[in-house]
Amino acid sequence: NAGVMQNPRHLVRRRGQEARLRCSPMKGHSHVYWYRQLPEEGLKFMVYLQKENIIDESGMPKERFSAEFPKEGPSILRIQQVVRGDSAAYFCASRRDTANYGYTFGSGTRLTVV
Amino acid sequence: AQSVTQLDSQVPVFEEAPVELRCNYSSSVSVYLFWYVQYPNQGLQLLLKYLSGSTLVKGINGFEAEFNKSQTSFHLRKPSVHISDTAEYFCAVSTYGGSQGNLIFGKGTKLSVKP
Numbered sequence: 001n002a003g004v005m006q007n008p009r010h011l012v013r014r015r016g017q018e019a020r021l022r023c024s025p026m027k028g029h030s031h032v033y034w035y036r037q038l039p040e041e042g043l044k045f046m047v048y049l050q051k052e053n054i055i056d057e058s059g060m061p062k063e064r065f066s067a068e069f070p071k072e073g074p075s076i077l078r079i080q081q082v083v084r085g086d087s088a089a090y091f092c093a094s095r096r097d098t099a100n101y102g103y104t105f106g107s108g109t110r111l112t113v114v
Numbered sequence: 115a116q117s118v119t120q121l122d123s124q125v126p127v128f129e130e131a132p133v134e135l136r137c138n139y140s141s142s143v144s145v146y147l148f149w150y151v152q153y154p155n156q157g158l159q160l161l162l163k164y165l166s167g168s169t170l171v172k173g174i175n176g177f178e179a180e181f182n183k184s185q186t187s188f189h190l191r192k193p194s195v196h197i198s199d200t201a202e203y204f205c206a207v208s209t210y211g212g213s214q215g216n217l218i219f220g221k222g223t224k225l226s227v228k229p
Binding site for chain 1: 118120155156160215222
């Protein structure tokens with residue numbers, strides 16, 4: 001049973017380009033969370049999704065950032081018109097439907113904006 | 115709102131010595147508590163969690179933590195560390211009963227084990 005798969009592991013974008021980060025949750029996990037880790041900081045919650053629904057996006061910047069978790073396929077975190085301040089590690093976590101907080105984290109995507 | 119404070123950003127220690135990584139939290143409601151470990155360029159791995167019951171929680175790799183409600187603390191301990199324990203450790207909280215279950219993390223403590 002594969003873990004949470006994130007790709008790409010490393011992503012370099014020039015300022016103004018778009019970044020698309022993908023997350024495939026563990027089999028049987030229908031809840032996905034995205035977190036951002038800035039240098040020397042802990043992880044900050046961005047968005048919580050279930051299949052085809054955004055449950056909580058209170059941690060998402062209001063502009064340029066969007067997330068989806070379609071019925072088929074991985075969850076996507078999309079950053080439009082990237083700026084240097086978007087450089088960070090982005091982690092995805094997934095869990096089952098039961099509320100025992102058994103999160104599994106992916107290895108992250110490290111975005112560098114040049 | 116909840117918050118987590120990890121009092122030490124870096125903890126150097128010699129191999130086979132004991133270590134304690136401190137974590138305090140603030141919350142007006144009851145919480146679940148977690149410790150995660152992050153090795154360089156990797157994701158987070160759950161070390162242990164407190165949901166209810168015994169306040170002393172044992173985790174993987176010989177780590178344990180004690181929940182102290184009166185002091186709002188959840189310090190992580192290991193009686194004898196190894197070089198391989200060198201990593202960054204994050205304390206996190208989540209609230210009871212919420213449907214979201216998102217975690218609030220501290221800023222992390224970098225544990226450096228020296229031979």
